[in-house]
Every structure is written in structure tokens, then in C-alpha cells.
Amino acid sequence: QKEVEQNSGPLSVPEGAIASLNCTYSDRGSQSFFWYRQYSGKSPELIMFIYSNGDKEDGRFTAQLNKASQYVSLLIRDSQPSDSATYLCAVSPGSGGSNYKLTFGKGTLLTVNP
């Protein structure tokens, strides 16, 4: 069974610090990787996606992918209380093909303390 594993947390960081969220996946054929943010009572919001090994930066967010280690991470710089949410890692076999079934981890609860 293809699995995506995340530390459930909660991960607690002070305001202004760097939050580091980690995710491992079992399917070596995975091609597409996504990070979603979900506030309590809301639906998931796509914040980052990455397809190639290395780092991808977007504002305060950096996604890192290491396919050899089957590991993807999300760094949030200058964390704000508004970043407090559950962060979901999702993995898909598809990239340019037609298999876009997303497998999600259970999520990591992040709390940013003022």
C-alpha cells in the first residue's frame, strides 16, 4: 500500500522562527509533490508544489525534495500566528501523464506562538 507519513505534531514554534515540516513516501515512482494548508473547519489550500529534486521557494515558503531518500519537506520562514494550521503532504504518481490520484499524509499540526 502506498503511504505518505508525516509527524502528527503538534509542532510548536515561536513567532518569527523557522518551522520545518517533514514527509516521507513509500512509492518510489511518485513524480509530483504537494503541500496543503488546512485551517480548522476549512478545506485544504494548495500552498506549494514541487516536481524536481532540490529546493523551490515561494515567499516565506520553501519546499525541498529528495527523491533518492523519498523525502519532501516544507520550511516556513518568519512564522506568523496566522500560519497555525494543519499542513498536509500529498504525493501523486503523475507528471505529464494521466495518473493524478493524490495520496495524503495525516497532516502535521503547526502552532505558532506570539
Added chain:
Amino acid sequence: KAGVTQTPRYLIKTRGQQVTLSCSPISGHRSVSWYQQTPGQGLQFLFEYFSETQRNKGNFPGRFSGRQFSNSRSEMNVSTLELGDSALYLCASSPRGSEQYFGPGTRLTVT
């Protein structure tokens, strides 16, 4: 652009009944996926439609079905409802299937 819309937002049904949920994707998006979210199992993939064809399917029983119309709007149907079907049902749209954008969800309660 307007986001993904789902109707109804909340639904209460009785065991044995059936239910139909609706999803309108972001304009121009041709792929619609459906997911079930529960506290115990998290987010699980149900199926994906692209240009009116089911392209991918998850591991759910045949009671769960869906379809997509020519305007990319999609519906999912659950027949013979069970208590365990109580969940948040999320629809996600995508231009091609890769980056998926979720709607607000339909909260289904089965009593």
C-alpha cells in the same frame, strides 16, 4: 476567477438513503477529483474525471459513483448510506490533474 463551488454545504441523511453531491470547478479546469475526509482516515481519494471520463479510481465500494458533464461540472452519488459514510466530501479541480484546488466541501452526516 471564482473558486470551486460545492452544493449543498451540509446534509443530514438516514441510513439506507442515497445522496447526490455537486461540484462546479474553476472555469477552464477540465479535471475534477473527489475526496473523503474523516478524522480517523484523513483524506482519501475517491475518483477523478477528465473530459467526462473517469480517469482514476480509489478503493471505495461500488456504492460510491460519480459523473462529469460536458461543462466539467461533476456529481458524486452514494447509495445505501451507512453510518461510516459520515464525512467531509471534498471536490478538487485542476487544469490537467496535477495541481488540485479544493472547494469548501460538503459535510454529510448519516444518522
